[in-house]
Amino acid sequence: GENVEQHPSTLSVQEGDSAVIKCTYSDSASNYFPWYKQELGKRPQLIIDIRSNVGEKKDQRIAVTLNKTAKHFSLHITETQPEDSAVYFCAASRNNNDMRFGAGTRLTVKP
């Protein structure tokens, strides 16, 4: 089955800096890669996703890149703000089924 690895496990940045979180996956048939943000005690919320027919996607300060050959994808957050502090999860799946999540990255943005 699919295996997703996520790095780093913790990340601390100054407000205004960029943050990058990286994930690798094992199943070459995976074709859908969402990123979720989970604040303490809250449900995971989708922040951006990418499908395997696209190499990059951007939404304001957030961007995701996908390298199918290397089987890795990354989340980029620019101009970080204190409210970006949360745990971020990457995930991979075939057609939105059997979705496997990474172990999470705890991002702290210091004011």
Added chain:
Amino acid sequence: ETGVTQSPTHLIKTRGQQVTLRCSSQSGHNTVSWYQQALGQGPQFIFQYYREEENGRGNFPPRFSGLQFPNYSSELNVNALELDDSALYLCASSSLTSVQYFGPGTRLTVT
């Protein structure tokens, strides 16, 4: 916030007992996926239901079972509870290949 709801919010059970958790999907969605999230970890896929049929299953024993009803709401049943079953149980609602929207979760404690 999404239109996905779960009940109950919290539950305390004794080892060996059985539990039923419920999820109401968002209007227009016909697919429900269930996840187990242990403290400090990413969600782990239990199974997915599509139009009342199981449509995929993760690495969970048969004592984890589910149902989906004609209105696409769903139940997760766990028999013979073990201490390691203590976790946050999340359901996610979607159309078959679309974004998954998570409910707020049910926190299960097994003593």
